[in-house]
Amino acid sequence: MSRVLEIKSVVKRYWNPRSKRWEVILDRISFDVEAGEFIALVGPSGSGKTRLLNLVGGFESQNEGEVLIEGQRIGGPDRNRGIVTQQYSLFPNLTVLDNVAFGLDLEEFTLLNRWTRFLRYREARKGHRKRAMEYLEQVRLDTHAHKHPHQLSGGMRQRVAIAQALIMKPKVLMMDEPFGALDPEAREELQAAMIQTHEKERNTIVFVTHDLEEAAYLATRVLVLMPDKAALARGEGGHARIARDVRTPDRPRKDRRDDPEYWKLVKTIRTTLSA
Amino acid sequence: MGWPLRLALGILPFVAVVGWYSYGSYQGHAENPKYKILPNLSQFREGLKQIFQERKHLRDGKEVKYTWFAVDTIASLKRIGMALGITIGISVALGLFMGAFTIVDAFSSPLVRTMGKIPPMALLPLIFVLLGAMEDTTKVAIMVIGTLPVLTQDVYLKVQEVPRESIQKAFTLGASTLEVTVRVILAQAWPRILDSVRLMLGPLWALLIVSESIAATQGLGYRIYLQQRQINMNVIIPYVLWITILAIAMDQAIKLWIRWRHPWALER
Numbered sequence: 001m002s003r004v005l006e007i008k009s010v011v012k013r014y015w016n017p018r019s020k021r022w023e024v025i026l027d028r029i030s031f032d033v034e035a036g037e038f039i040a041l042v043g044p045s046g047s048g049k050t051r052l053l054n055l056v057g058g059f060e061s062q063n064e065g066e067v068l069i070e071g072q073r074i075g076g077p078d079r080n081r082g083i084v085t086q087q088y089s090l091f092p093n094l095t096v097l098d099n100v101a102f103g104l105d106l107e108e109f110t111l112l113n114r115w116t117r118f119l120r121y122r123e124a125r126k127g128h129r130k131r132a133m134e135y136l137e138q139v140r141l142d143t144h145a146h147k148h149p150h151q152l153s154g155g156m157r158q159r160v161a162i163a164q165a166l167i168m169k170p171k172v173l174m175m176d177e178p179f180g181a182l183d184p185e186a187r188e189e190l191q192a193a194m195i196q197t198h199e200k201e202r203n204t205i206v207f208v209t210h211d212l213e214e215a216a217y218l219a220t221r222v223l224v225l226m227p228d229k230a231a232l233a234r235g236e237g238g239h240a241r242i243a244r245d246v247r248t249p250d251r252p253r254k255d256r257r258d259d260p261e262y263w264k265l266v267k268t269i270r271t272t273l274s275a
Numbered sequence: 276m277g278w279p280l281r282l283a284l285g286i287l288p289f290v291a292v293v294g295w296y297s298y299g300s301y302q303g304h305a306e307n308p309k310y311k312i313l314p315n316l317s318q319f320r321e322g323l324k325q326i327f328q329e330r331k332h333l334r335d336g337k338e339v340k341y342t343w344f345a346v347d348t349i350a351s352l353k354r355i356g357m358a359l360g361i362t363i364g365i366s367v368a369l370g371l372f373m374g375a376f377t378i379v380d381a382f383s384s385p386l387v388r389t390m391g392k393i394p395p396m397a398l399l400p401l402i403f404v405l406l407g408a409m410e411d412t413t414k415v416a417i418m419v420i421g422t423l424p425v426l427t428q429d430v431y432l433k434v435q436e437v438p439r440e441s442i443q444k445a446f447t448l449g450a451s452t453l454e455v456t457v458r459v460i461l462a463q464a465w466p467r468i469l470d471s472v473r474l475m476l477g478p479l480w481a482l483l484i485v486s487e488s489i490a491a492t493q494g495l496g497y498r499i500y501l502q503q504r505q506i507n508m509n510v511i512i513p514y515v516l517w518i519t520i521l522a523i524a525m526d527q528a529i530k531l532w533i534r535w536r537h538p539w540a541l542e543r
Contacts, residue, residue, distance in 0.1 A: 059443055079449035088438035091445075092539050103448030111454050150542035168448060215482045 002070075004204045005033035005056065005172055010065035012051055013237070024050050028065070031110025031223060031242060033172070036202035040219035042212055044273060047225045048240040049208045053174050056206060057081050069171055079103065082165030082173045086180045089161035091150040096160050097145040100132035101125075105169040122232050135163040139193060159193065166197065175207045178213070187214075194218060195253045209258030212273075216265045217256055222246050244272045313385070322509025347514075351495040354411055355483050362475070365424055367468060370430025373463075374455045380431075387427050393521040395482060396419030399489070414486040414494075421482045422475050429471040433464040436526035466533050466540030470540075473529050478521055480522050 012026040025048040032040055040050050054060040058077040062252075067074045069081070083089075090099050094231050105128055111234040114121040139159040141152075149157050158178055165173055179187045195218060200204060209215050215222050218242065223253050226239030249261040256262045283398055297312060298484065303310035326344045372379040395417055395541070400419070400441070406413045437460050445459045485498030502510040533540060 057443065057447065077443060079447060081447055082445060083447045085440045087443070088440035089444060090439060091459065091463070093537065102445075106449045106454060110451065111457060147399035148539040148542075150539055162442075164448070170447070232367075 002035045003032050004035045004037075004070060005206070006066070006068040006071075007031050007052075007056070008068070008069040010055060010062045010067060012053075012055065012060070013063045016237075017233050019237075021237070021256050024231070026062075027228070027239040027241055029209075029240070030065075030241060033204060033206065035204055037220060038166055038198055038205045038220045040204060040215035041208045041216045041225060042210070042224045042269060042273070043225035043240065044240060045210075045226065047227050048238055049225055050176055052225065053083075053176055053206065053208055055238065056172065057083055057174055062064060063213060067159055069244065076081060079107070079168050080171045082168055082170035084158065084161045084165050084173070084175045084178045086177045089178075090157055090164065092149050094147050095148055096136065096141060096152070097129055099149065099160055100135055100164045100167055101128040102164065104131060106130035116130075124188045132163075132167060133166045135158070138197070139163050148211070154182050154248075155190055157189055158182065158186075160191075162197070162228075166201070166203065171204060173203050173205045175205060177208055177210065178208065191218060191253075199253075212266050212269050216262055216269065217253060219248055220264070220270060222255065222268055226262065243275075244269065277285075283329075297301065308499070311508055314479055318457065318509040319513070325510055325511060326513060332526050338352040344517075347495045347498050348517070348521075350497075351483060351487065354414050355418070355479060357411070358415045358422070358479060359417050359472070361415065362422050362426055363472060365419075366430050370427045370468075371434055371456065371461055371464075372448045373427070374431045374434025375460055385434055387431075390420075391424035391451045392429060396485065397422075402488075410492065413490065414461075414483065417486040419481045419536055422479055425537040426471060429475075430464070430468050433467040433471065434460055436467070437463045439539055454484065466537040469529050469533050469537075474524050478517060484518070 008030055010026055010029045013022045013024050015021075016023045029052065039050065043049050045107065051060070055062050056074070058067075058074045059168060060080065090096075091102065094102065105125060108124050108128075109117070109121050115133065131267040133142055136145055139162065141156060141159055141163070144152060149160070152160065161178070179190050182190065191214065195201070198218075207215070207219060224243045225240050226243035227240045231237060246265060246267060249256060249259050251259060251261075300310075300315050303313050304315055311318070329337050329340050329342055331340055367381075369383060373383050373387070387433070398420060399401050399417065402413055402416050406475035408414055441459055441463065442455055445455045450458065483494075484496035484499065487494035489502040491497035495514055499511050499514050502514075
């Protein structure tokens, strides 16, 4: 397997205006992600999970260390890294179909040449919508294609957001607590859909979650990010590090919850977090 | 609260105003049959006759027919339309780039904020000196100067309300900075900007009426000020009602446009 994402001794500091000092959030974080891996990133609130995801996305830059995608340094956000967040994942002004096709439209036509090459754009647009419809069929939302996001339930919206990100075939798909705001039923449904998608397409996924059972159920590998409590008490920031890097049981995920190894893993992560 | 009661309560203040007016007019006319402050129906009929009376004047040797109502309405709507177009165009462009780019914000915000604090009427002498007493330009300039800073700041705030996640998402889908600015930020902020424009219509009309009171030859505000000299309230009151109708119509037109073109914005 090839290495898709490399995080090398990454340090992230931020200026705390209250204490008037620089605080370290992430302290020399290092890990690699192979192609097709499903990484779950867990940790207590404020441990820097989302901050780490922002570094991978290129939305922020690290103070030290390197973040590499297929050996190349990250400059800023681009279409190689897709993202699905808990909220505001979709563009409210576009229909479901246009949301999914948004990236495809951008890929071929800039803001200007969609007018200068209007006829070609119109033809290409039809093709983009056809492809978007195929992705919507996969997430069973093709019948809702012409609705706006506000007309969908939370679970449906997240399914559209996943289709919107996956259609671009990003090298890494980042998911920041995507199911955090859903009710248990919708959450389970989306977890099953996520497993199905990953098993079929083998996308490389970095998934941030609070839910340890979800992490152990979905991921092929779980990384536990833990802040240094002593440093926190001294007001020096979380100094978070990878406290544990574990592989999940090697058996079909739909059967995982019946596996004692799965529950043992959940317990191990919980123990690490409460240490 | 049921709708009949709500409707009745809504109508009640209007009934009270009409009642108060009728009583005042009756009392005034009982004391003085030529009382002009609160005209009665026959005086209104006379006033409306004047407003819609066909008049003639010579233009380039040709006789042109006109009514006060038509020339004043067209002149005022033309001015307010021009001012609205210029204000929206500049403030959307400026507010959008101020909200989206820190460098534009740092460069423009102090000026826009300072301009917003200057009462536009205080600039009248300066505007007249710079632009002269031109029929339309001066009036449009007064309206633009009076509303532009406020609308720009409003657009800036609306732009900042667009969720950061939405912007990040667009970048990860391959959008350029310009595409994010136009297709994500402006597209999402636009219905809210239109709401701000609706609120801006009140001050815009006020500035129009004031600006038409100076060095004008036609316009709704011009006619009101002209008739005020003879206390012709039977002309002034219909004009005020007509301005109110036009203002409500413009406001409702924008509201309906938002409902028709951007229904998603009402659900947020």
